[in-house]
Amino acid sequence: MIRRRTLTPPSLQVPPELFANRRRNARRELSERVRLETVDGAVPGWTLNASVGGLRVVIENSLDPGTELTVWIDGAAPRPGRIVWVQDEPDGSIVGVCFLDGTSRPAGPSA
16 A cells, blocks of 8 residues: 655645646656665665756655755765655655755756
């Protein structure tokens, strides 16, 4: 069973068929090693896609929505971020990370 947790209140959630329309920035596929550092330690993972505003990351553990962290992508400078949603899977989790630094530089080593 897949369970999704998010910071978005139920009254503001967008139906899945409208997800593409609510994106502020274009996403690009990105498969890079990533480390999410929280106050409790580091969580390794892999990026699935990235945009100027954030990342979609697959991790073995689970993090709670609202967790603030530092995002380290191989070859790129660290950026502050926050978990905005979590989709628990049988073998780990997929998390949505938004960047908190307000810069408009793309994520990833080719940025």
